[in-house]
Amino acid sequence: MVEAQAANLPDTMRAIGFEAPGGPDVLALEDVALPEVGPEDVLIRVAYAGVNRPDCIQRAGHYPPPPGASPILGLEVSGEVVAVGGEVPGELLGQTVAALTPGGGYAEYCTAPWNHCLPVPEGMDLKSAAALPETLFTVWHNVFERGMARDGERLLVHGGTSGIGTMAIMLAKAFDLEVIVTCGDEAKCEAARQVGADLAINYKEDDFVEVVKAHTGGKGVNIVLDMVSGDYVPRNLQCLAEDGRHVTIAVLGGAKAEIFMPMVMMRRLTLTGSTLRPRSDAFKAALADEIAEHAWPLFTSGELAPVMDETFPLAEAAAAHARMEAGEHIGKIVLQVADD
Template sequence: MKAALFDQPGDADALALGEAEVPMPRAGEVLIRVAYAGVNRPDVIQRQGHYPAPPGASPILGLEVAGEIVALGEGVDREWLGQVVCALTPGGGYAEFCRTPVEHCLPVGDALPLDHAAAIPETLFTVWHNVFQRGHAREGERLLVHGGTSGIGTMAIMLGKAFGLEVFVTCGSAEKCTAAENFGADHAINYREADFVEQVRELTGGEGVHVVLDMVSGDYVARNLKCLAEDGRHVTIAVLGGMKAELNMAFIMSRRLTLTGSTLRPRSDAFKSLLCAEIEQNAWPLFLDGEICPVMDRTFPLADAAQAHRRMEQGEHIGKIVLEVAAG
């Protein structure tokens, strides 16, 4: 099969179209003929050599796909054969065929265009787990999200609004702030022109937000904590600004703040299956009914995976970047 491969870690040009063996589904898995694959920040970090695939996972990039199930592993109900799905994968999405546990698949049928479907799983699973499970966000609360026009950011905006949150985001330009507001954000703060801590304080009448979804870490953490209301929750999902933060523990204690975070890819298949089941019951109908649609940036052919990575690294994208693997 054709796949986007890299021999050694490096810049985007390390990615090139090549040939790989078609993977065979193991017990509990399905084989998907990939129509589209989503491009995510962890793909870029893995290509750079900083985020190796977990043991047993495909070395091929790609954590989400959409397409048709064409083969079943042992123990998988035959009703899955031929179904059109999108799926969270352990890797291997940048290829014509990809295997993944059947319990990590969400049914698509003809309800969604497949490019849109491929743009959903990684951000949906990440936001659901971190905002609603770890962050315990509840209707009527306020959520602050950094990177409001990223794939994670746009998903957090739309899910947050669908479940009754007041959503604050930060963005790096006036254009991106306008886009975030068009996607549903209640407040978009240009962090290049204003101090987001002061803006949050002003916009909330000094009360702060209840949850911060942080992808920056580093020196942002102390500033994020100043944005939190009493009993607020700070959830870190990436460390783009650095892995270390200096904290005032007395401040955390006095305001009863909770600091947590997670990484999704290393979690067990069993955990991801439970997460998928909860999402299918509570959030997935919003996508099938068209109430929530992923924000799409640009689609690249699989052969141009390097260009897709360069676009993500440049940071100018708004929404999700996807790869077209199989036309039609």
């Protein structure tokens, strides 16, 4: 039940859809009905939508949306709240927010649970705001909660210039961690250093295990944030210090790994991981509250800003996906949905 809404909302909207899974070229603009607003939802007139790797995986047919979620791609947006459900605080109507969504972001309007929204203050760039929720929620949970990061520890991040990688560098440095990243070429290594990485390793030229050991004097890192999995896992474990934590958030290099378990036992290592999208609304709301207190002010104040790659019009979502899958991007790719 919609409790309140802005005047003159349309019945239909433009959105990106696809008839069958496939490559980026299956994406096309279509007209669909406005999403229904649940009792705890807000309806957002989308200004920008972030593009993330899970969007590409869903488009390819390998990551179906959770039950009840929109089949439309898009896990993060920024824009104005134009309608609120009956159980939503009324003062949210008319506010500008950045939101973590269960889907539906590649559209002119998108719903999200009201307590998965973060306020965008006047003066904060809406394009940057849309590039934050998915990576911010993911990095905060996996580095600081599951990874139990503490001041003065060392973090190793693979894919240092990805959206996740650049967010991990910024947040870790803001909380006094030393950050080591791996990248695929020297230009990306330099970009990672510019973001704040203490050491960037070109994994195509150097063995990151040996470089990490040399850099740390054999002590290793306390946390590995791993998006590769596969044969990287045993190598990651070699990089870990005693009582180290290995946190997996993607399996881009393969879903299976072979582990020498006596090493895990002798060095008291912790192996964990997570996926964000299937978690409950209550979990994400609690995560949003923690982020709002500890991390969001770093961005609203301008102390930190997401690293931005290219912006594409909504109608060119296929080109945005092609750029992400080519691996050439540095930072976040976003779609511009509303006209400036």
